[in-house]
Amino acid sequence: MEGAAQPEHDQPRYRPGSVEDFNRLYEATYDRLFATLIVLLRDRAAAEDCVQETFLRAFKAWPRWQPDAPAEVWLHRIAINVALSHRRRERLREAGEVLRRIGMPADPDPTQSPAHELVRELRALPPKNAAALVLRHLHGYSNREIAHALGIPERTIASRLAAARAKLQLRLAELREIDSGTFHPRRVPSDK
Amino acid sequence: MTPTGSDGDFERWLERELRRTVGSERGPSPRAVQAAYRAASRSGKLTLRSAILGKGAAGFAAVMLAIGGGSAAAMAATGSANPVELGQRVADIVQNCKDQIRTDDHERDAAMGVDGHAASAARNNRGIGQCVSAGVHARNSERTQQAQDDRDGNLKPSPSTSPGKAQDSGRGDGGGSAAAPGQGGPGQDKGHGKPGGHGRQPTPRP
Numbered sequence: 001m002e003g004a005a006q007p008e009h010d011q012p013r014y015r016p017g018s019v020e021d022f023n024r025l026y027e028a029t030y031d032r033l034f035a036t037l038i039v040l041l042r043d044r045a046a047a048e049d050c051v052q053e054t055f056l057r058a059f060k061a062w063p064r065w066q067p068d069a070p071a072e073v074w075l076h077r078i079a080i081n082v083a084l085s086h087r088r089r090e091r092l093r094e095a096g097e098v099l100r101r102i103g104m105p106a107d108p109d110p111t112q113s114p115a116h117e118l119v120r121e122l123r124a125l126p127p128k129n130a131a132a133l134v135l136r137h138l139h140g141y142s143n144r145e146i147a148h149a150l151g152i153p154e155r156t157i158a159s160r161l162a163a164a165r166a167k168l169q170l171r172l173a174e175l176r177e178i179d180s181g182t183f184h185p186r187r188v189p190s191d192k
Numbered sequence: 193m194t195p196t197g198s199d200g201d202f203e204r205w206l207e208r209e210l211r212r213t214v215g216s217e218r219g220p221s222p223r224a225v226q227a228a229y230r231a232a233s234r235s236g237k238l239t240l241r242s243a244i245l246g247k248g249a250a251g252f253a254a255v256m257l258a259i260g261g262g263s264a265a266a267m268a269a270t271g272s273a274n275p276v277e278l279g280q281r282v283a284d285i286v287q288n289c290k291d292q293i294r295t296d297d298h299e300r301d302a303a304m305g306v307d308g309h310a311a312s313a314a315r316n317n318r319g320i321g322q323c324v325s326a327g328v329h330a331r332n333s334e335r336t337q338q339a340q341d342d343r344d345g346n347l348k349p350s351p352s353t354s355p356g357k358a359q360d361s362g363r364g365d366g367g368g369s370a371a372a373p374g375q376g377g378p379g380q381d382k383g384h385g386k387p388g389g390h391g392r393q394p395t396p397r398p
Contacts, residue, residue, distance in 0.1 A: 019233075022224075023224035024224075026224045027222065027223065027224050030219060030221070030222050030227075031217075031218060031219060034217060034218070035214045035215055038214055038217050039214055044217075044219075044220075048219055048220055048221070051219060052221070052227065052228040052229075053228075055227055055228065055229045056229045058229075116213040118206075118209050118210070119213055119214065133206070134214070137203065137206045137210050138207070138214060138215055165199070168206075169202050
C-alpha cells in the first residue's frame with residue numbers, strides 16, 4: 001500500500017536524545033501525522049497546531065524514548081492524545097459560544113474548510129475509532145501498532161476496526177440515500 | 193465505486209479515498225527548520241519551560257515572564273540573559289519577600305501583643321505576590337535607570353563632572369544585591385565605557 005508504515009526491520013534507526021535523528025524523524029513523519037490529525041480535527045490550522053505541539057512534547061521526551069515500537073507509532077500516540085485534548089477544549093469553547101449566541105444566527109467559521117464527505121463522516125465517529133481506521137487504511141499499521149498508538153489492548157483492535165467500518169459504511173450509505181431522496185433511517189450498530 | 197458492497201470492497205474503497213483525500217494533504221511546515229520545537233530549543237525556552245512547569249510553579253513562571261519581558265534593559269545592563277541566573281534572581285526576590293513579610297508580621301504582633309506563631313501561620317504567604325511583583329518592577333526600573341545612567345555617563349567627557357552619576361552607576365546592581373546576593377555589588381559596574389552596557393562580561397556566578 002502506498003504510504004503504508006514500513007515493516008519493523010526496515011525502520012530507520014533513531015538514537016534517543018539525538019537532535020539530528022529527531023530532525024530526521026520530523027521530516028519523515030510530519031506529513032503522515034498531519035494527515036491523521038486532519039481527519040481527527042476540524043481544520044488544517046488545528047491540525048498544524050497539534051502536529052507542532054506533538055513534536056514539542058516528543059522532543060522533551062526524546063532522551064527517554066525507548067524503541068519498543070517504531071518512533072512514528074510513538075509520535076502517533078502523542079499526536080492522538082494532543083488531538084483529543086484539543087477536541088475537548090474545542091467542545092467547551094463551542095458550548096460557551098452557543099450559549100453566548102442563543103437566538104442569533106451563527107457565522108460561518110472562516111477557518112473551517114469544506115471537507116470531503118468521507119472526512120466529515122470520519123470526524124463524526126468516536127475519535128479513537130476514526131484514528132484506528134486512518135492508521136490501518138491510510139498508514140497501513142498492524143493491529144499491534146494501532147494498539148500502541150491508541151493505548152488500548154491489541155485484542156480489541158479487530159473488533160473496533162470492524163465496528164468503525166460498519167458504522168462509517170452505514171452513514172455513507174444513508175448520505176447517498178438522502179442525496180437520492182430514498183432515505184429510511186436504520187439502526188446504527190453501537191460501538192465502544 | 194460506491195461505499196456500499198462487501199466488506200472487502202468497502203475496505204479497498206476506503207483506502208483509495210483516504211489516500212486521495214487525506215493522504216495528499218501537505219502541512220505548511222514539513223522541514224525540521226520550520227518546527228516549533230527547533231525554535232523553542234534554540235531560544236532555550238523548551239528546557240526552561242519544562243524545568244519550571246515540571247515543578248508546578250505557575251506563579252514563578254509568571255514572574256519569570258515579567259522579568260524576561262520587561263527587562264531587555266536589565267539584560268543589557270547585566271550582560272546576561274542566562275535563564276538559570278534569571279531564575280536565581282527571582283528565587284532571591286521571593287525569599288527576600290518572605291523574610292520581609294515574616295519580619296513585619298513579627299514586629300506588628302509583638303507591638304500588638306498577639307500570639308506571633310498563630311498569626312503568622314494564618315497569614316502565611318499573604319501579600320507575597322504584591323511584594324514579589326513590586327520587587328520585580330523595582331529591579332527592572334533600577335536597571336533601566338542604571339542603563340540610562342550609563343548612557344548619560346558615557347556622553348559626558350569626564351566622570352569628575354558628574355559625581356552623582358558615578359554613584360548611581362555603582363548603585364545599580366548593588367541596590368538589588370540585598371534581594372539577590374552575589375548578583376553584583378557596588379563598584380561592579382564601574383569602568384564600563386560603552387553605551388547601554390555593551391561589551392560587559394556576564395555577571396560572575398558565586
